[in-house]
Amino acid sequence: PAKKIAVVIGSLRKESLNRKFAHEVMALAPESLRLEIVEIGELAIYNEDLEGNGITPPQAWTQFRDRLKEFDGVLFFTPEYNRSTPAALKNALDVGSRPYGSSVWGGKPAGIVSVTPGATGAFGANHHLRQSLVFLDMPVLQQPEAYLGGAAKLLDEHGKINNDSTRQFLKKFIDAYAAWVELTTKK
Numbered sequence: 001p002a003k004k005i006a007v008v009i010g011s012l013r014k015e016s017l018n019r020k021f022a023h024e025v026m027a028l029a030p031e032s033l034r035l036e037i038v039e040i041g042e043l044a045i046y047n048e049d050l051e052g053n054g055i056t057p058p059q060a061w062t063q064f065r066d067r068l069k070e071f072d073g074v075l076f077f078t079p080e081y082n083r084s085t086p087a088a089l090k091n092a093l094d095v096g097s098r099p100y101g102s103s104v105w106g107g108k109p110a111g112i113v114s115v116t117p118g119a120t121g122a123f124g125a126n127h128h129l130r131q132s133l134v135f136l137d138m139p140v141l142q143q144p145e146a147y148l149g150g151a152a153k154l155l156d157e158h159g160k161i162n163n164d165s166t167r168q169f170l171k172k173f174i175d176a177y178a179a180w181v182e183l184t185t186k187k
């Protein structure tokens, strides 16, 4: 059966380049993966006072955690904000990591695509995200690395990839991620 992969997008804006690339990569994915976007925009900023000691946590947190538990892996698309990940994405990692001992992330194979209109391919965001995933115990695909710089120029007016080399690269990436998922998840 196909592996269920949560697609988490670090940008909340409607016209997000990251979201457009997420849709393009989902369309390129092999049949061994079933990818679904899981939204993170409604999650309140994590605050330990909002749960534990008999306090009912925000419903959006509970729904997010329950939803993530259904998935075998997570594919992240991240912009770079000030050389790191957007706070919304870090917040989603934090929310999913608690309560202590009940993290939804542990063991799930991850892939990272970083997307920016800038020149540096959102390297800083990509690697800050990797730092958190080490602690969250998610095996992360190492190669190929996916740093999409100058990304606005790689899409046409409908948000579709406009050139073969980007399409071929992302096909190679998602195929490698699918193989990584097979290698790192139990049957």
Ligand code: FNR
Binding pocket: 011, 012, 013, 015, 016, 017, 018, 019, 079, 080, 081, 082, 083, 084, 115, 116, 117, 118, 119, 120, 121, 122
């Ligand atoms: C940015 N942007 C940006 N780009 C980059 O390559 N490196 C960076 O450090 C930053 N820093 C940054 C901070 C903040 C607060 C904002 C709002 C933006 C620009 C960013 O790459 C651009 O807005 C992208 O279009 C964001 O990705 P989405 O929303 O298109 O997916």
